[in-house]
Amino acid sequence: MEREFRKTFDAVSIHFRETFTRLFGGGTAKLALTDPEHLTTSGVEIQCKLPGKRTQTLSMLSGGERSLTACALIFALLRVSPTPFCVLDEVDAMLDEANVGRYRDMLEELSQSTQFMIVTHNRNTVQVAETVYGITMGADSASQMISLKLDGERVETPRNAPLTL
Amino acid sequence: MEREFRKTFDAVSIHFRETFTRLFGGGTAKLALTDPEHLTTSGVEIQCKLPGKRTQTLSMLSGGERSLTACALIFALLRVSPTPFCVLDEVDAMLDEANVGRYRDMLEELSQSTQFMIVTHNRNTVQVAETVYGITMGADSASQMISLKLDGERVETPRNAPLTL
Amino acid sequence: LRLKHLELHGYKSFAGKTDFVFGAGVSAIVGPNGSGKSNVVDGIRWVLGEQSYSLLRGKKTEDMIFGGSDLRPRAGMAQVTLTFDNSDGWLPIDFSEVAISRRAYRDGQNEYLLNGQRVRLRDLNDLMARVGLSERTYTIIGQGLIDAALALKPEERRSLFEEAA
Amino acid sequence: LRLKHLELHGYKSFAGKTDFVFGAGVSAIVGPNGSGKSNVVDGIRWVLGEQSYSLLRGKKTEDMIFGGSDLRPRAGMAQVTLTFDNSDGWLPIDFSEVAISRRAYRDGQNEYLLNGQRVRLRDLNDLMARVGLSERTYTIIGQGLIDAALALKPEERRSLFEEAA
Numbered sequence A, B: 001m002e003r004e005f006r007k008t009f010d011a012v013s014i015h016f017r018e019t020f021t022r023l024f025g026g027g028t029a030k031l032a033l034t035d036p037e038h039l040t041t042s043g044v045e046i047q048c049k050l051p052g053k054r055t056q057t058l059s060m061l062s063g064g065e066r067s068l069t070a071c072a073l074i075f076a077l078l079r080v081s082p083t084p085f086c087v088l089d090e091v092d093a094m095l096d097e098a099n100v101g102r103y104r105d106m107l108e109e110l111s112q113s114t115q116f117m118i119v120t121h122n123r124n125t126v127q128v129a130e131t132v133y134g135i136t137m138g139a140d141s142a143s144q145m146i147s148l149k150l151d152g153e154r155v156e157t158p159r160n161a162p163l164t165l
Numbered sequence C, D: 001l002r003l004k005h006l007e008l009h010g011y012k013s014f015a016g017k018t019d020f021v022f023g024a025g026v027s028a029i030v031g032p033n034g035s036g037k038s039n040v041v042d043g044i045r046w047v048l049g050e051q052s053y054s055l056l057r058g059k060k061t062e063d064m065i066f067g068g069s070d071l072r073p074r075a076g077m078a079q080v081t082l083t084f085d086n087s088d089g090w091l092p093i094d095f096s097e098v099a100i101s102r103r104a105y106r107d108g109q110n111e112y113l114l115n116g117q118r119v120r121l122r123d124l125n126d127l128m129a130r131v132g133l134s135e136r137t138y139t140i141i142g143q144g145l146i147d148a149a150l151a152l153k154p155e156e157r158r159s160l161f162e163e164a165a
């Protein structure tokens, strides 16, 4: 049990360093055990150093930086121990354009081995989706679903669909 | 003390009904005292009925609906008891285009009697700003500020400024 | 391919029968605030056996069933069915297609079905545990919760690694 | 007009002296993730006397001072000055312009100044209380906190109304 945890921790650590640096376009990060002597109870700490900055406590990170760091951890866990599928609800809400691009590219790469279902308001993120469903609230307050066609790289929305994209 | 609270509660209630209906383009909402008999300890509940839907618990609201309902309450408080200025950090992050428009219009109206400082990634929201400052992180990891000119209704960013707008 | 399709009927805002077909790679769900996107995510979490109503943004069984509106009567029952492709036998069941269903009635009763057969919740939980879907902490990331992994105490964060182990 | 300008020097990521001039109406701050926008909001909160480091995304005085980077040495002190227009006497002080400053040093010492004169924190707090800036619960809405008012228990929400009263 302890050996399983240690093995997983080491594997995730390696991947986390790489996912972090890729998502931020630089910088370094690592995971650390709070109590390496007692593996059954040890916690896990995250230490990150953003491109050009010093290592800082997590609390100092900006809203977007926190989202991206959390994504790096989730992606590292998925690489080590893939789940059959993964659902992400608006995880890109706070990311700026540059960060959305890197997040989206990594999502596309991971999607070759894991099915993703994402909810997003971001037009850049939608571009890597092969299937797009639009949801609207009908006049009878029941949700309606329409399938949106992907035309090459662009998502086409039917003219009368009051969708925000 | 009790009378002050009651007076404020009644005034905010009236404004909240109006700010809510305006921000959502419909629906109704009201504030309720959990314990009208004991004004010194009574809490305040929020009950809302979105356009076309039944009255629901707050927990059922969507992310964007929660943001907008909270804005309605903040705006109602500001109308009753204006503060010298008000700072809003990315409160529009989860709003779709239609809701951003109504939020932005109300912000513009309120700004006639209260100075607002807003942080936003949203191009629609920026349009009501009379002053726009762009912040970037310099190569030395120190923040740099540049003043962005507003040209009529559009915000112009200098070509070399790596800003996300 | 793991996920084939997801059908919601009477679940939250999905009064009518709605079927989402998933392909390989990334599937995206888009739409305005309050249209029902996160309700789809809740539906997936719910059909996999979630018992914590706070994670489902509700308080009791009844909150999962379409509550009706001015123009449409409420539903008597909610049902969600998640169908998996099992041609490679990743699920330890002797079917090439596995459909997991959950039904809820207004009297509070919940039923769980596997390929149409009633099963006990604990049987479903055992099955989910065997394919890494029981904890779901990094399988389903809800709206606004992306940096929950960062907000956790190191000792709590440990459970993500135990889940992956 | 209430707010005239805000100057940060050595505060968090603002290593150099940075001066924001405010006009009437809405002022917007835009820029990429991690550029320093929320740090400006923290600066306003800090100079008004905030003592809760968790609301300032830090743990101690030192976190408020520019920590240095690979290319720029750390600062020895942080200073923020908020200048108000007082031509209509809304601040009970006999000056047409009122500048509130706060300084922090690496040894943990904090100083508060009013138009250049050292004052005690409690004097500053008294002044803030008299113009409705002491609680600040709906004056400064931090990032990701917009629906805090909704997440509060009814008894806690009451304090917003007491503040407005």
Ligand SMILES: Nc1ncnc2c1ncn2[C@@H]1O[C@H](COP(=O)(O)OP(=O)(O)OP(=O)(O)O)[C@@H](O)[C@H]1O
Binding pocket: B050, B053, B056, B060, B061, B062, B063, B064, B065, B094, C011, C012, C013, C031, C032, C033, C034, C035, C036, C037, C038, C039, C040, C062, C063, C064, C065, C066, C067, C068, C143
């Ligand atoms: N049991 C129910 N019956 C009817 N409607 C419901 C029920 N539960 C939730 N809803 C409705 O679903 C809506 C919320 O849907 P959801 O959270 O999926 O929105 P969303 O598309 O994710 O929006 P956002 O972009 O703002 O996050 C609420 O407005 C609520 O009225």
Ligand SMILES: Nc1ncnc2c1ncn2[C@@H]1O[C@H](COP(=O)(O)OP(=O)(O)OP(=O)(O)O)[C@@H](O)[C@H]1O
Binding pocket: A050, A053, A056, A060, A061, A062, A063, A064, A065, A094, D011, D012, D013, D031, D032, D033, D034, D035, D036, D037, D038, D039, D040, D062, D063, D064, D065, D066, D067, D068, D143
């Ligand atoms: N004391 C300090 N010294 C140097 N840099 C600091 C200090 N405190 C915070 N920072 C830096 O400020 C950055 C965060 O800035 P801030 O939270 O203002 O970003 P933001 O512009 O609001 O971004 P977002 O759009 O993601 O919310 C962090 O990357 C951190 O490195």
Ligand SMILES: [Mg+2]
Binding pocket: B062, B063, B064, C037, C038, C039, C143
């Ligand atoms: Mg949602």
Ligand SMILES: [Mg+2]
Binding pocket: A062, A063, A064, D037, D038, D039, D143
């Ligand atoms: Mg920020």
